[in-house]
Amino acid sequence: MLVLNSGSSSVKYRLLDMADGSRLASGLVERIGEGPVADHAAALRQVAEELDARHLGLDSPRLAAVGHRVVHGGRRFTEPTLITDEVVTGIEELVPLAPLHNPANLAGIRVARALRPDLPQVAVFDTAFHSTIPEHAARYAIDTRVAEAHGVRRYGFHGTSHAYVSRSTAELLGREVAETNTIVLHLGNGASASAVRGGVCVDTSMGLTPLEGLVMGTRSGDVDPAVVFHLARVGGMSNDEIDTLLNKRSGLLGLCGDNDMREIGRRMADGDGAARLAFDVYVHRLRKYVGAYTAVLGRVDAVAFTAGVGENSTAVRQAALDGLRGLGIEIDPVRNAVRGTGARIVSTADSPVVVAVVPTDEELEIARQTHTLIRS
Known part of the structure; x- marks a missing residue:
């Protein structure tokens, strides 16, 4: 399983063996848009080269899927979602809620889909874990019509971390x-x-x-x-x-x-x-x-x-x-x-x-x- 976290100027990646969760490879491509790494396509090519050097190439038949971190899923995406053209459009429509993050996440998704169109690719949203917050905690006390027209409510972030840590804490106890x-x-x-x-x-x-x-x-x-x-x-x-x-x-x-x-x-x-x-x-x-x-x-x-x-x-x-x-x-x-x-x-x-x-x-x-x- 390859995990990609595409930021505005970096791509963080990790390749994992899901039989035991062990890390097979990981790395970070930084300074996208500066010097030799011109864009996210170049960054993903560098990731592919680094994996090839470890004999764990992006084209490996052992690679089962790619998981992408996406910061904002709004109220539409509240669970991990198989990426389709329609899902990409949905993430684009949420850019006004996360103008610094969703475009970068989308860049990584587009390049990875182009490199491996045959592979299942999944969006995992930072906001998803918090989608269970009840309405009385999620709503701000402003005019309802204004709030609903512009998507103003509590979404929360760092959801994958909160999900992982809350579960791991229970295991520790x-x-x-x-x-x-x-x-x-x-x-x-x-x-x-x-x-x-x-x-x-x-x-x-x-x-x-x-x-x-x-x-x-x-x-x-x-x-x-x-x-x-x-x-x-x-x-x-x-x-x-x-x-x-x-x-x-x-x-x-x-x-x-x-x-x-x-x-x-x-x-x-x-x-x-x-x-x-x-x-x-x-x-x-x-x-x-x-x-x-x-x-x-x-x-x-x-x-x-x-x-x-x-x-x-x-x-x-x-x-x-x-x-x-x-x-x-x-x-x-x-x-x-x-x-x-x-x-x-x-x-x-x-x-x-x-x-x-x-x-x-x-x-x-x-x-x-x-x-x-x-x-x-």
Whole structure:
């Protein structure tokens, strides 16, 4: 199974043996549009060459299917979908909801279909896992006619990661997924939280776009919507300037000039006040969402940290959950400080809510969903 994640300037790939989920090959083609990699067609040709060098060519009869990551499926695509011309048109129609991502995803799809038109190709949507969110959590309190005319509602993102981690957390606990309630905290440069009841997502922090919710590397997360009007009226900023501000010049970067939590940690150790404030704002938002999703779920069995910051920052995990004993959450400083690469528990032995670090694997999740679809 070949998994392709086509971004605007890169193509990430992984080839997996679905008999055991093992990785046969993986790689990243970057700087598309610069230098020798002129476009996505050139990038896919490079992927094919790299696979050929490992004797695992794109034309191999052993290759069963290609799974593509697609960021936005809207309300139309809520499960893995076999790609047809009609599906491609549907993804195109959703470009206004994900103008930076869906076009790049489509470029990878078109090239891969051209290279292997005989092969089943499957779209796995980031938004799909969150399509189960009930209407009262998905709807914004704006005029219904306006919302429906323009597709304004909560869609959520990082869905393949939240699906993988919620299931893996249940396995770590030795419980059935259907009996496990989990708060998943996907903390990378982009960050999102989800409330998962029995394997089904019931709320998530990202909304119409990936801008809403937690504080991120360069994105603001939650702000008063009137900030936009204020910046336009008082600051004289254009829509594009405000868009750039909130998506690319905010979050940790906007607060202290760095979006790397490791560097922020080093600066905090040196007594840097701006770095300390950025860290405190970041973990305060996390604590708010943990509290909110505890209320949404009613019973929480686990809080799972994943992605780059979630898996590696001892300080973020400790600060975000410190003092939440009243919610049944008690992190163990000794366990939390232990570095590891696998799924592990970092809460105290008697904590009613398990706190876990669960490495995510979005490519494996896409491959599994693709495999399940083509076998059915």
